[in-house]
Amino acid sequence: MIDLFKPNFRALIRQLGRPSTYLYLLSGIFWVAGLYYPGAGILFYLFLMYPSVRLVQKQLQSEDLFFLLLPYFLTIGAGVWHSVIPYNLGIPLSILLCDLIRKLFYRFLAPDSAADSLQFLLLSGFLTLLDAVFQKIPGLSSMEMIPVLSPIYHHTPLLAPAAFLGRHITFFLILSAVTA
Numbered sequence: 001m002i003d004l005f006k007p008n009f010r011a012l013i014r015q016l017g018r019p020s021t022y023l024y025l026l027s028g029i030f031w032v033a034g035l036y037y038p039g040a041g042i043l044f045y046l047f048l049m050y051p052s053v054r055l056v057q058k059q060l061q062s063e064d065l066f067f068l069l070l071p072y073f074l075t076i077g078a079g080v081w082h083s084v085i086p087y088n089l090g091i092p093l094s095i096l097l098c099d100l101i102r103k104l105f106y107r108f109l110a111p112d113s114a115a116d117s118l119q120f121l122l123l124s125g126f127l128t129l130l131d132a133v134f135q136k137i138p139g140l141s142s143m144e145m146i147p148v149l150s151p152i153y154h155h156t157p158l159l160a161p162a163a164f165l166g167r168h169i170t171f172f173l174i175l176s177a178v179t180a
Helices: 009-017 019-036 038-056 062-084 090-109 113-118 120-136 156-165 167-179
Strands: none
Touching: 009 019, 009 062, 019 038, 019 062, 038 062, 038 120, 038 167, 062 090, 090 120, 120 167, 156 167
16 A cells, blocks of 8 residues: 555656657657647547557556656646646646556556456546546545546537436447447
């Protein structure tokens, strides 16, 4: 339990020597570009491709998740929290939150032998859960967390199924279809 709150930045820095680390960073940048530019929503779906393939191949590591989430959390830290939290603590807090979230969700994403046939559901479940958590936790929702799935929010054909099934179930089904 203590390992969750103790960052291991040495292991993360060692990951910078791997070429796949930069593909995860690029995927994270695509995610952020899809978040901010509704016309570039296709980048959000491109962001899903590389981590999904690596997850199905059982080659997704905890450090890879950090570099996938890092652009999102740096955007929040530099863009939103920088002016809200005094003494420029927004960026270090966002990096520590990124490290905590990747450790928590790696336990969720860690493939076990019982779920081999349903691997493609794990990443979509992770993103849907992350989106739901950021909108429901009182401390995080008051800190203006950018919705994780905002590129999907801009698609008006999704409003009818979301009204019928619920927003998070609809997003989970769409992400599962995309990552499959």
